[in-house]
Amino acid sequence: MAVYNFKEIEKKWQKIWEENKSFKTVENDKPKYYVLEMFPYPSGKIHMGHVRNYSIGDVVARFMKMRGYNVLHPMGWDAFGLPAENAAIKHGIHPDKWTRENIKEMKEQLKLLGLSYDWDREIATCLPDYYKWTQELFLKFYEKGLAYKKKSFVNWCTSCETVLANEQVVGGKCERCDSVVVKKDLEQWYLKITDYAERLLSDIDKLQGWPEKVKTMQKNWIGKSTGAEVDFEIEGFDKKLKIFTTRPDTIYGVTYMVLAPEHDYVDELVKGSEYEKSVKDFKEKMQLMSEIERTSTDTEKEGLFIGKYAINPLNGKKIPIYIANYVLVDYGTGAIMAVPAHDERDEEFAKKYDLEIVSVIDEDGNMVNSDEFNGLSHKEAFNKIVEKLESIGVGKKTVNYRLRDWLISRQRYWGCPIPIVYCDECGVVPVNREDLPVLLPTDVEFTGKGQSPLTTSKEFVNTSCPKCGKIAKREIDTMDTFIDSSWYFLRYIDAKNDKSPFDKDLVEKWMPVDQYIGGVEHAILHLLYSRFFVKVLKDLGMLDFDEPFNNLLTQGMVLKDGAKMSKSKGNVVSPLDIIEKYGVDTARLFVLFAAPPERDLDWSDQGVEGCFRFINRVYRLVDELKELVNVDASLKNLSKEDKKARLIIHSTLKKVTEDISGRFNFNTAISALMELVNEMYKYKEVESRNEAVLKEGLETIITILAPFTPHIAEELWSMIGKEGYVSEITWPNYDENALVKDEIEVVVQINGKVRGKLNLNANVTKEEMEKEALEDEKIKRLIEGKNIVKIIAVPKKLVNIVVK
Incomplete structure (x- = not known):
């Protein structure tokens, strides 16, 4: 019996994909399809939420590529943020080093999942070649009067002597030292999102491909x-x-x-x-x-x-x-x-x-x-x-x-520097564009107390005024990381551009994003800020569209025993452990099969084992019948059993095509595929089986598997002697003729209770249905000696015999 060696298979195909740059997007005349999952913070370890989110996006990307689209499917890193700074304080490791090491580790883990990313477009928001353009965009906002500074109250830890983000305040106390947090009045930078409140509100009606709950949340937030x-x-x-x-x-x-x-x-x-x-x-x-x-x-x-x-x-x-x-x-x-x-x-x-x-x-x-x-x-x-x-x-x-202007100041080191200088003579002065990027200094101290670590770098703080050349001070606040994620989807399109944030013509070709995928926790701020950025950039003449994301899917969480996975609950399931034991394809299949994408998914060890057994069954079926591809068989003169098998093959193909393309009902698509595999196991035992039908069934199974479990699909495609890669073939059309039934099943009732079933010609008339029902031996016995009051026949569905 053939053994499914998933470790060898998955390693083999990932190597082939990488060497061939199989998922690199090139400009061509095919219709475009931009699928995007929200990029991750590089924490160093992927979790099951990542596996689910990115597997969903990968199915869409692979399927649309097979449907004839030129697919853009990029990945990068939302790499600025507080955890890196906390690591510097706690472990004495520089945020830059900590972040780069985490990116390297997470990238290796994501590659294990067999995701069809164009890694040539990879970005990291903490790299100067990205945040240079974030600074450029800030200056454009500033020149347009949309960036300004005013006093506002912030969270202040009395012990750490530093400003805290809202998420660092737990029960009115600092999450780091448990000291009381108070409000302190400080000068802060804002973006004037309120100028766009009405447009942000009215354009929600354009978002036909967004969940109603998300649109309602945005409307309520704008208020x-x-x-x-x-x-x-x-x-x-x-x-x-x-x-x-x-x-x-x-x-x-x-x-x-x-x-x-x-x-x-x-x-x-x-x-x-x-x-x-x-x-x-x-x-x-x-x-x-x-x-x-x-x-x-x-x-x-x-x-x-x-x-x-x-x-x-x-x-x-x-x-x-x-x-x-x-x-x-x-x-x-x-x-x-x-x-x-x-x-x-x-x-x-x-x-x-x-x-x-x-x-x-x-x-x-x-x-x-x-x-x-x-x-x-x-x-x-x-x-x-x-x-x-x-x-x-x-x-x-x-x-x-209700919407307030967006507070973007952060008294932090690990964020995009705000390109502003303060001069005693000239006041607030923007940095000259030729001097961008304003680089983060490396000579900083991380104490966790006092002002931003940027203040400890004298070389950074002390500068000259871009206007008059006299001694001046740099802005020591950095930008909110939501700024970085408000335009990253544009940079992916032109990731290597060193002359501007992006090329307008390229962006016009690829945008808006056709399918955006991410957690519902980002339903308000990230999505609202991204919409705001696009509207401002349109007003600046950099874009010609109003909304960034045509369609939005907010996937549910992965739960264990009904609760969100967390270390404190002791219910975390490591993706790497599952991959080691069962393989990537099994992990992908389970998270796609166990629940609809928008619903929470409850982890099940038995469910994972079931998916592993299913893949093994497919592997054994193909291995047993792989020589069929060389058999000279025809789809002519088909028997009743042959036609039944073809009906199941093509009805499955039809259902899977519709489930993926329109509704993202991956769970029902996989369920239909499992039924097809069961039927092929039965059909191969039929004595008069048609080898061409079996061959068609195998090829259909492998093709359908390709977006869900790509490694095993490529291996099986190779096993049956096919040239090239299944991921690069054109998704097949189902055969309408195969869906036409020669026979139908008619239910026979007596006084409304089901008493039998008849297999009749698909073109049977009402009169013929009644005649067949009355002549059925079982029905004749049940009505013997009784008076027939009337017979009700529903064409091609049922016959109900009313007796006394």
């Missing part, structure tokens, strides 16, 4: 709301308090105002007053709370009167001003008008602090307690009140977005 901006005077203060409300119809029900504790006005309003100390204490308390905690419905509403009053612009009523935990400085204007009769948060707060509650809309939805607007429906009052606010110059109808 468009229509309402009014209203100016409230503050008694004894020369500045007006601007608020945004979606309910101007409730303005007569305002009984107090709330400012975020961090609002610019707060310190001015309490300076020198009896409230100054208590406000200071309250603000310090708020610094220890995260935004999520402050706005949670479970968090008790807390606040403090600051001794000042606002004036309602429509009725002149004095309204006390509070600061409270549930209002954030970065949302809206950082201030709200509180209407406790018609808002649950405001009501909870008002009852706690014994504040007035005034209803202005009755149970029928009509206005009350609202002067000349009484009796109007609240919908009518909305516009009437806005008109009045506009007429007296204290308000206007406006649109607001």
Whole structure:
């Protein structure tokens, strides 16, 4: 019996693919297909999530290549980021060395999976030949007025003396040292994504190939709301308090105002007053709370009167001003008008602090307690009140977005340097393009404390002004790594270009990405930022399309015992262990077969063993029948058994083609293939079998296997004496004639219960169906001695005999 030596087979074909550059994309006249999986962070070890994500993409890439497309399927590394810096602090290894070693290790592991990547297009965002162009794009944003600097609050670890990203704050404490994290006001760089809020929102409707849940998440994140901006005077203060409300119809029900504790006005309003100390204490308390905690419905509403009053612009009523935990400085204007009769948060707060509650809309939805607007429906009052606010110059109808500008500053070393210089004479000065890239220095110290490690490199910090040539200082913040991943899909198209980020004509040929694949955890930020970048680059004349990704597949996670794999749970399954024991093709087959791509997949050792047994069965079947390719047989004069076998062969080919190309139902495609293999095992035992049909069955099985389990497919193709590679053949069309049935199965019922089945000519008439049913020996026995009331015949499906 032939033995399936997966280690030898997989090593053999990976070597052949690499030597032949089998997956290198060259420019030609075939229709293009760009398939892309989200590139990984080079952590050093691949996990089952990687195996699943990249196997899904590889099936699509291989299948579309066999369908006659010129496929672009690249891979690279999202290589900047905090873990490398933490490794430098913990182990004393430079981030650059740590990252390059991890890339080398992960690349070797990905190659083990037999993925059809064009490695000639490989990129790493931490290399100067990539981040030079990231800096170039930043300068274009800056020149367009989309990059700016302002003060904002950041997470500050009091022990490490450094800024922390949100993901480093766990339960209000630093994940590294477990010390309390507070809010600190620092100058930060932003990108003005809010300028594109409406386009980002309205263009979601163009994304026909995206999951509805992802589109909804993006719409909610952008958060468009229509309402009014209203100016409230503050008694004894020369500045007006601007608020945004979606309910101007409730303005007569305002009984107090709330400012975020961090609002610019707060310190001015309490300076020198009896409230100054208590406000200071309250603000310090708020610094220890995260935004999520402050706005949670479970968090008790807390606040403090600051001794000042606002004036309602429509009725002149004095309204006390509070600061409270549930209002954030970065949302809206950082201030709200509180209407406790018609808002649950405001009501909870008002009852706690014994504040007035005034209803202005009755149970029928009509206005009350609202002067000349009484009796109007609240919908009518909305516009009437806005008109009045506009007429007296204290308000206007406006649109607001939940979306905030993108904070891109990171007080980190291992990120793309921001190409800005600060000069005492010239102020903020962009670096000249001929001086790009601004390189990361190597002479830095990693202590985990204080400012960015870049400050420890005097050679980096001290420079000359690009304008006047005098002594200047470099920007010591680096960019958010989301910047790197917001345009990488464009660089793949022209990865070796040393004159510009990419060639416009090439990008126009390949973009948008036809199929993008990645985790749903990136449904908002990464995808939103990529869409934003494309729109800006279009406005800059660098592109001529609006959206980066035509179709999006968000694959589910790989679970073990119903939980996400993690070291802490002790439920991690190593891909390398599975590959060592069963081979790559088995690992690929299991993650593709065990669940639909968009669903979570629960790991099963038995399932893996089952996939391994299946591949072995295919190997033995082909080995036994491999000499058939030399047999001179014909598909003419086929018997009933031959036609049945061909029906199964071509119906399987039809189903697999449709399942892969339209729906990515890989699990059902593989299931159909397994059934075909079973049928071929049965058919080969038929005494009068047709060798041409068996040959057709074998070739179809191998062809279908090719995108899913490429190594064994190539080996089997070679075993049956075929020249070239199965991965390079044209995907076959199913034979419509083979799908036409000569016979059909008709169900026979007696009083609605199934009592038998008949195999009849496919063109049988209703009358013939009834006759055959009544003449069937089993049916005759069951109705003997009974009266036939009526016979109901459904053409080509069933006969129901009603008896008494």
